[in-house]
Amino acid sequence: MLSLYHVISFCVMLLSIISSAHSGNTDTEEDIDWSKTKIWGPGLRADFCVPARYFFIQLIKFNGDNYTQSAGERPFEVGLSQAGGQRVRVYMRVLDKKDGMYLITFRIYETLRDLQITITKDDKQLGDSPFSLTGPVLQDQCYCPQPSLQQWYDTMSCPQSYTQIESDLSIFRQVDLEETAAETIQRFNISTAHSLARYRVIGNKIYRKTYGQHVGFKMFSDAILLSLTRKVVLPDIELFVNLGDWPLERGSVSNNPVPIFSWCGSDSSRDISLDIFHVAGKSPAPWTEKEEKGFWRGRDSRQERLDLVVMSRENPDDLDAKMTRMFFFKHDQEKYGDLYKYQINIDGTVAAYRFPYLLAGDAVVFKQESEYYEFFYKELEPFVHYIPFKHDLSDLREKIQWAKENDDKEYSKRLKSPPPQPDETWELVEQPKSIDCHCDRLAHPAESKSAKKSKKMKKDEL
Numbered sequence: 001m002l003s004l005y006h007v008i009s010f011c012v013m014l015l016s017i018i019s020s021a022h023s024g025n026t027d028t029e030e031d032i033d034w035s036k037t038k039i040w041g042p043g044l045r046a047d048f049c050v051p052a053r054y055f056f057i058q059l060i061k062f063n064g065d066n067y068t069q070s071a072g073e074r075p076f077e078v079g080l081s082q083a084g085g086q087r088v089r090v091y092m093r094v095l096d097k098k099d100g101m102y103l104i105t106f107r108i109y110e111t112l113r114d115l116q117i118t119i120t121k122d123d124k125q126l127g128d129s130p131f132s133l134t135g136p137v138l139q140d141q142c143y144c145p146q147p148s149l150q151q152w153y154d155t156m157s158c159p160q161s162y163t164q165i166e167s168d169l170s171i172f173r174q175v176d177l178e179e180t181a182a183e184t185i186q187r188f189n190i191s192t193a194h195s196l197a198r199y200r201v202i203g204n205k206i207y208r209k210t211y212g213q214h215v216g217f218k219m220f221s222d223a224i225l226l227s228l229t230r231k232v233v234l235p236d237i238e239l240f241v242n243l244g245d246w247p248l249e250r251g252s253v254s255n256n257p258v259p260i261f262s263w264c265g266s267d268s269s270r271d272i273s274l275d276i277f278h279v280a281g282k283s284p285a286p287w288t289e290k291e292e293k294g295f296w297r298g299r300d301s302r303q304e305r306l307d308l309v310v311m312s313r314e315n316p317d318d319l320d321a322k323m324t325r326m327f328f329f330k331h332d333q334e335k336y337g338d339l340y341k342y343q344i345n346i347d348g349t350v351a352a353y354r355f356p357y358l359l360a361g362d363a364v365v366f367k368q369e370s371e372y373y374e375f376f377y378k379e380l381e382p383f384v385h386y387i388p389f390k391h392d393l394s395d396l397r398e399k400i401q402w403a404k405e406n407d408d409k410e411y412s413k414r415l416k417s418p419p420p421q422p423d424e425t426w427e428l429v430e431q432p433k434s435i436d437c438h439c440d441r442l443a444h445p446a447e448s449k450s451a452k453k454s455k456k457m458k459k460d461e462l
C-alpha cells in the first residue's frame with residue numbers, strides 16, 4: 001500500500017508556503033525593482049496536471065532583498081492565452097500573501113495545445129515571462145492516465161518519502177485481503193456507529209461497497225481516487241476508507257490490526273491518515289497591523305475549549321476566544337481571524353482540521369499538544385512551523401507572552417495477493433462525463449489544426 005499511499009498523498013507542496021518570519025518594516029513600493037521579480041512554480045509546466053494549477057511571484061527590492069509587504073491586490077498583469085493570441089477559458093485568482101509574495105492559481109476548462117503565460121508591469125515582462133507551456137495542457141477532467149507511477153511521481157515532483165505515512169504503514173508488512181476484509185466487516189459493519197467504504201481498483205477502474213448508514217463522505221474518497229486514476233494508472237489494490245470522524249482501529253500493534261485509511265490518525269489508533277487538505281491562505285491584514293492576541297472561534301466540543309474561553313475573559317489583552325454555533329468556522333475566520341497575530345489550534349472532537357488553514361495563513365499558529373494527528377504532522381517542527389502548548393492550556397499564556405517578546409524572529413507492495421475481480425455486488429464509481437481529450441493524439445504536435453477541428457466537430461455532433 002505504500003505506493004498507493006504515496007499517490008493518495010498527492011504532494012504536500014502547498015504546505016510549503018507556510019508563513020515564515022515577519023518583521024515590521026517601512027519599505028514602500030518605490031523600493032521594488034520590478035526587473036528582479038522572481039516567478040516560479042509547477043503551474044508553469046504543461047505536464048503538471050492538477051485541478052487548480054499554481055505558481056508564485058516574489059517581489060524583490062533594489063538591494064536584492066525580498067520585498068516583504070503587499071504591493072496591492074494585483075500590482076502586475078497576468079495574461080493567459082494560446083500561441084496565436086487566442087483567448088483561453090480559464091478561471092484565475094491572484095492571492096496577495098501580504099508579504100511580498102503572490103500565489104497565482106488557475107483552472108482551465110478545455111485542453112490546450114499550448115498555453116502562454118505572461119506576467120507584466122506597465123507592459124514590461126517580469127521575471128522569465130513570457131512562459132510557454134507546450135501542450136498538451138490537459139484539463140483536469142481528462143482521462144489520460146500515465147502508465148508509469150514512478151514517472152508520474154517525478155512529473156509531480158513528489159517528495160521521496162512522507163514520514164507520517166511510512167510510520168503509519170510500518171506495522172502492516174503483509175496484508176491478506178480476504179482476512180482483512182472479513183475481519184474489518186465483522187468488527188466495523190455496525191450501521192449506526194461506523195461508516196466505511198471499501199474500494200477495489202482493478203485495471204484503473206474503481207469499484208466500491210459501503211457499510212453503515214451515513215456514507216455521504218464517500219464523495220471525497222471517490223473524488224480523490226477518480227482524480228488519481230485520470231492522471232496515473234494505479235496498481236490493482238483494495239482498501240477500506242473510514243468515512244467517519246474518529247479513527248477506528250484501536251487494536252494494539254501485536255494484535256494484528258487491520259489497515260484502515262482515515263481522515264486523521266491518533267497515537268492510540270492504527271488508522272492510516274489520509275491527505276485531504278491542500279491549502280493556500282490569504283491574509284487580508286499586514287502583520288504590523290495585526291493585534292498581538294491569540295484568536296480562537298469554535299464549538300464547545302471539548303473541555304479545554306471551554307477553559308480557553310474562560311481564560312480569554314480573564315485575560316482580554318492576550319486572548320480573544322469565543323464559542324460559535326457555526327459548524328464551520330470559515331466565514332468567521334475570514335472576518336476576524338486575520339486581524340490577529342496568533343491563531344490558536346485546539347482539538348475538537350478529533351484533530352482540529354483547521355490546522356492546515358491556519359498554517360497557510362500568515363499568523364503564528366499555537367497548537368495544543370494532542371494525540372491526534374494528520375498525515376503531514378511529522379513534517380512539521382515545533383517552534384518552526386508552530387508553537388506548541390500543553391494539552392491542559394497551562395502554559396498557553398506564557399507562550400503567547402514569549403511570542404510577543406520575540407516578534408522579530410522568525411500500499412500495493414504489501415498485499416499478499418492481488419485483489420480479485422469485483423462481482424455485481426460492487427458499484428462501479430464512474431468518472432464524470434468523459435471529456436474526450438484525445439490524450440495520445442495531443443501528444444503529437446505534428447497533427448494539423450484542421451484535423452483537430454474536424455475531430456472537434458465530430459465530438460459536437462455526437
Ligand SMILES: *[C@@H]1O[C@H](CO)[C@@H](O)[C@H](O)[C@H]1NC(C)=O
Pocket residue numbers: 058066101
Ligand atoms: C525570499 O523569498 C523567497 C521566495 O518567497 C524565499 O524562498 C527566500 O528564502 C526569501 N529570502 C530571504 C532572504 O528571506
Ligand SMILES: *[C@@H]1O[C@H](CO)[C@@H](O)[C@H](O)[C@H]1NC(C)=O
Pocket residue numbers: 185189190191211
Ligand atoms: C452489514 O450490516 C448490515 C446492517 O446490519 C447488513 O444488512 C449487511 O448484510 C452487513 N454486511 C455484511 C457484508 O456483513
